Amino acid sequence: MPGTDEAAEAITAAVVDSFRDTPDPRLRELLQGLVRHLHDYVREVRPTTQEWEHAVDYLTAVGQTCDPTRQEFILLSDVLGVSTLVETVNERGGGTESTVLGPFHVVESPRRASGDSVALMGAGTPCVVSLRVTSADGSPLAAASVDVWQCTEDGFYDVQQPDVQPRGNGRGLFRTDHEGRLWFRTVVPSHYPIPTDGPVGRLLLATGRHPYRPAHIHFIVEADGHRPLTTHMFVADSPYQDSDAVFAVKESLVVDFAQVDDADKARAYQVTAPFRMAEFDIVVEPEPEPEPKPEPTEDAW
Template sequence: MPGTNEAAQAITAAAVDSFRDTPDPRLRELLQGLVRHLHGYVRELRPTIPEWEYAVDYLTAVGQKCDPTRQEFILLSDVLGVSMLVETLNEQGGGTESTVLGPFHMVESPQRASGDSIDLLGGDKPCVVSVRVTSADGTPLTGASVDVWQCTEDGFYDVQQPDVQPPGNGRGLFPTDDEGRVWFRTVIPSHYPIPTDGPVGVLLDASERHPYRPAHIHFIVEADGHRPLTTHIFVADGPYLDSDAVFAVKESLVVDFAQVDDEDKARQYRVTAPFRLAEIDIAIEPETPKDAR
């Protein structure tokens, strides 16, 4: 009768081999790699049967917490650092650094024109964000799509407060002009805790980790012939820049939201002085043959 280790290795080998006839070679590679690494984790840490049953129940609860405005599996991936790892490994190094999508890009952003406001609540701290989109070589990209979403001054997204915020507050889908530029009016977002009323919150409590994210604005930038980019800009000098709950802060993405007192410039941007201004460049990488895989 084979020993425990020999039997365990045989189970892994059989499970890996069961996917040998998968027609798509990349899918076969992913499935066999998943089996090898998952089995390796189990052999190393030897979970008890009650522990494994708890893990299955936990993942079931994560799925049950998902709905059209809440993606608990993305949140779990985020707090384990997996989302940020995938983003980092897929960067090619030629454009603006990427960050995580996050759990709140769950609704279609409303179409807006350059200069529109995404603040539908009339916040007290006016802010302007001016964006120039280029290819990695610096060529301005006309007609690029800039999808923006952010929380309020109080740290909530519209989908978290459907009785308080109108749908689409803090969101906008903007086209760039002939110079690759777009700007919009908004408010300075707050730092905020990720949702803790579900299984991810149980995990954070059990490990005594805080749930906070530093203040930031999300972007997805797309243009013909280029790889889509998911990124943030982080508000400089805010709390939690050094301990983001989802590991997404990169130094190159920390931006100074400078105070502007010039009344002429305020009129130009259709706000009142003083206001805060963030001016950023976002460079996206051309598509490669690998992207078509």
């Protein structure tokens, strides 16, 4: 009878081989790689049957916590650093650095025009955000779509407080002008804790980790012929810059929200002085040219 290690290796080999006829080669690669690494993990740490059952129960609880306004699996991916890792390994180095989507993005933000306010409640430190979207070669991208969402000055997203905040507060879907520019009015967001009332919160508590994220504004940028970009703009003086609970801070994304006392400038931006202003250039990478298909040879006919 083979030894335990040999039997374990045989199980892995059999499961990997079970996917050999998967028609899609990329799906085959993903599944076989997952099996190899997951089986290696089991062989390395040797979980007991009870521990594995607990893991299954935990993942079940994560799934049961998800609803239309909360994605606990994204949150779990975030606190394990996987979301940031996936974004990082897919970067090509020619544009603004990407970072995590987070659990509070909604499919449809309200459409807004440049100069509109996304802050619908009228409280908090007034802020103006000025963006410029360009391609990797520096050319401006007109009519680029910029999806914006952020928390309030108290650290809550609209979907977390449906009885307090109007739906769409802190959100907006904008288009850039012919120079690739847009601006909007808002309030300076706060640092905040990620939700801790579910399975991910229990994980953080059990491991002695804090749940806080530094203050930031989210963006998804899309432009014809370019790769979509999901990124943040982090408020430079925010706490937790060096210990983001989801490992998403990148130095290039930290932006100074400077105080402006000029009353004339405030009037031009339709805010009151003093206010904070942040300027952020976003560079998106062109989609690669499709590889030309080889010309058929005589043998192909």
